[in-house]
Amino acid sequence: MATPRGAPPRFFRFLPDVLVDNIPQKGERPSQGSISSRCPTPTRTSCAVTCSTTATSESGRPPSPVPPPPGPKSGRPREREPVTRAALPKETPQGRRSLSPARVRSRQLLYDEPDSATPRLREPRELFPVLSGRGPLQAPRWPVECEVIRERVQHIEWVPPEPEYFYQSTGNEKVPEIMGEEKGTVVYQLQSVPTEGSYFTSSRVGGKRGSVQQLAVSLHGPEDDTLLFESRFESGNLQKAVKVAAYEYELTLRPDLYTDRHTQWFYFRVQNTRKDVRYRFTIVNLRKPRSLFAVGLRPLLYSQRDACSSRVGWRREGGDIRYFRGGTGSYCLTWTARFPHDRDTCFWAPGYPYTFSDLTRYLRAAARDPARARVCRLRALCCSLAGNPVYLLTVTNPARGPQAAAAKRAVVLSARVHPGESAGSWVMRGFLDFILGSSPDAQLLRDLFVFKVVPMLNPDGVIVGNHRCSLSGRDLNRHYRTLLKDAFPCIWYTRNMVQRLLEEREVLLYCDFHGHSRKNNVFLYGCSSNSRRHWLHERVFPLMLSKNAPEKFSFQSCNFKVQKNREGTGRVVMWRMGIRNSYTLESTFGGSTLGSRRDTHLTTEDLKALGHHICDTLLDFCDPDQTKFIQCLAELTELVHQEIHRKLSELGQDVNLEENWSDIHLSDIESSTSGSDSSLSDGLPAHLLHRAEEVSQKIKMFQKKKKKPLQTRKQRNEQYQNSNSKRFGRGLAGGPLEGRASFATTLQKQPAFLKQLENPGPAAVTQEKVRRQQTQLSGRGRDAAPAQPAPPLIRPKDKERVQQVQHLTAMPTVNAVVSAFRRLRQEDHCKFEASLGHIGQKPGAPASLAPRSLSSARGEPAPGAQPGRRRGGSLVAYPALHVCTYPCP
DSSP states (O other), X not given: OOOOTTSOOHHHHHGGGSOOOSXXXXXXXXXXXXXXXXXXXXXXXXXXXXHHHHHHHHTTSOOOOOOOOSSOOOSSOEEXXXXXXXXXXXXXXXXXXXXXXXXXXXTTEEESSTTOSOOEEOOOTTOOOOOOSSSOOOOOEEETTOBOOSSOOOOOOOOOSSOOBOOOOOSOOOOOOOOOTTTSEEEEEOSSOOOTTOOOOOEEETBSSSOOOOOSOOOOSTTOOOOEEEOOSTTOBOOEEEEEEXXXXXXXXXXXXXXXXXXXXXXXXXXXXXXXXXXXXXXXXXXXXXXXXXXXXXXXXXXXXXXXXXXXXXXXXXXXXXXXXXXTSOEEEEEEEOBSSTTOOEEEESSOOOOHHHHHHHHHHHHHOHHHHHHEEEEEEEEOTTSOEEEEEEEOOOOSSHHHHHHOEEEEEEEOSSTTXXXXXXXXXXXXXXXXXXXXXXXXXXXXXXXXXXXXXXHHHHHXXXXXXXXXXXXXXXXXXXXXXXXXXXXXXXXXXXXXXXHHSOEEEEEEEEEXXXXXXXXXXXXOOOOSTTTTGGXXXXXXXXXXXXXXXXXXXXXXXXXXXXXXXXXXXXXHTTOXXXXXXXXESSEEOSGGGTTEEOOHHHHHHHHHHHHHHHHHHTOSSTHHHHXXXXXXXXXXXXXXXXXHHHHTOOOOHHXXXXXXXXXXXXXXXXXXXXXXXXXXXXHHHHHHHHHHHHHHHHHHHSOOOOOOHHHHHHHHHHHHHHHHHHHGGGOHHHHHHHHHHTOOOOOHHHHHHHSOOXXXXXXXXXXXXXXXXXXXXXXXXXXXXXXXXXXXXXXXXXXXXXXXXXXXXXXXXXXXXXXXXHHHHHHHHHHHHHHHHSTTOOGGGSOSOSBOTTSOBOTTOOOEEEETTEEEEOOSOOOOOOOOO
16 A cells, blocks of 8 residues: 555654563663564564665665664674654655655664664564564573573484383392482572462563573582583473582472472483493482383483584483482482593483474474465464463365365364473474375375364473473463463463364364373373263274374273363363363373383384374274274274173172163273373462452353343243143142132233233123122022122133134143133033023012122122122122133244
């Protein structure tokens, strides 16, 4: 859109809207957390600057070069002073505005190159980063309490040429005595670690302000062989190191931030190593009573020198491994190792690390590739508590039309809700490699499905090196039902995204990728369905996956029991939302015990291959030829039969499965998921309790104000008949008179033409008075029976309408009432004709002898008279029985 004549260019109209906070002051070096390093250049800004410069060229004058400000030349962006009035664009005779020869001084203008004459605008703080093929990477944001070193830690990928076997315990492993810092020397210790009782307040790129302190001890010369420890980098975790002997160190892991628990993940660096020296490391504050380290798991070692010289990456190392209970109630892990080089830089970890920066690099590479970018749309689902983006990928092939696009089913995948379970990220990496590839199977999957992928649900926890929690100090996989969007944004927006997706299309499968530190192999947790129509269907996908990956996936380790303490997990919440195939994929930290891979560790290639197998299984699961599906169902039925027989034989019972099959619930024959790494929910932190109460009160108030939706007339009629039919039947139980009284008292709403019968006109009232006088005269001086109640006044033309209403009734109890009503009417009619016969035998009776009112002198109704109301000075009797119903439209 062209700029109006006489108006300033769009570039200058955009300047006042740009936020200017977090800008380095004059003379201050821009920090790593500057906005320019956090967000790429917006297209809008680049286009605006280009248009403003080309406009001056079209006027016939060459654009005046913008001289760079004085100062040393450097590779970092330079900043300008605020725009002065003299530097504002001046209007030319052609009606356009051109830049003044004076220097444009603005802190919003940045120069990527020292001699560049084309600046760009600084991005606003709250702009969501969108990965592109150029510009700096999205720098992670840290809590302001965390110190972060400036060195970038990055590892190469490498696959061992030979299988790495488990450590075989000899039973003679040494159990070292825990000395503590009282008998040792502290060589490394973090300062001011936020624990339980504190909570997250703010974040910034680079963490804590100020210079980074030197926490490791200083060496006393080249002969000093003390190891130098460091963990203040992305995903690192080590709180303290104590030297208790020449080559022995006791290590303390940092708990998850803002908690005092969850010490399982470790990842730290050691320097100043010595070759051919046997070191011993002992972690003294682990929390889990069982661990894979007790059954052969070896820690991972990474040598920086080997990576540079021979391209060797992470490998399994360690001997004399022992997992035991310490004296303070915690558990300890000890192992020995030899480093390959002198004065080398090495890293230790229990599993292959996968950081937020690794994910960002992978996604940017996908955005650079035109083939992958055509089938993948990347956006930020939300921002975490610290402001890090939670990326959402939508993967599918372009549909041929709206109907074809709407017919596609959806698959939802997520990973790293627990930051210490890095194996889930490697499985997700393998899945993305396959689904974004060009193979025929990948193209078919993209034609059939819309994939919604959240590759890292908890980026904050991954960045700071937590094992289980986010910066809220709670396990996100226990709060999928939360209402606190501000406290748990990652899972709140994920659940909201799935809800909107369910409104658009069917979601075939949901799977959350995890890691497991206490069980070998790969397995699934699912949810058993109570529907007989879809009985055992939720177990077909895991069984197919075990057939596609027989050496890694164990169907025997799968569990489908829904426990009460797992109600807040992702798989259970999504299952209750309507996704039948809802799973948690658990990938071991250790290895496989199946087939030819028995007692070997899983590598990154094994985990990525598992992502490929998930895609193959999805094709088998949705194959139009249901042969595989039916075979798996038959096999599952036989397996369940065997399990029930085994369970009942243990209990000493016997049952005929053919006759009592429906009486046995599948959850009764399954054990609990006690082997799961899932922890119990700790509830909300103290500072969020009042917020949760406020949200609950608002929801209750909203529900009270919400009006009940109106029903149709047909529904109201049916509800009225159903509610009254029971009372009609109870009233007729004592006889016709009881039914007559009960039926009359249940009437609440009548049609308009029946209301007219209760309020007859003056002519009808006069006729009624004459008839009653004649009836009373016919009985004077005789030993007549007590007076019968006066028959109700119903005009002949209204009797037909009443009968029509009676035919509309469909309930049997109402028909019985109608029959009783007809019998009573016939009896009253016969008595009325008999009274007329008496009047014909005695004509000329004086009318003044008839009573003037049906009431006694005290104003009470006469015996036998029906209660009524006064109308125009006379008492009009109500009909004793009405038949009232709502006719169906």
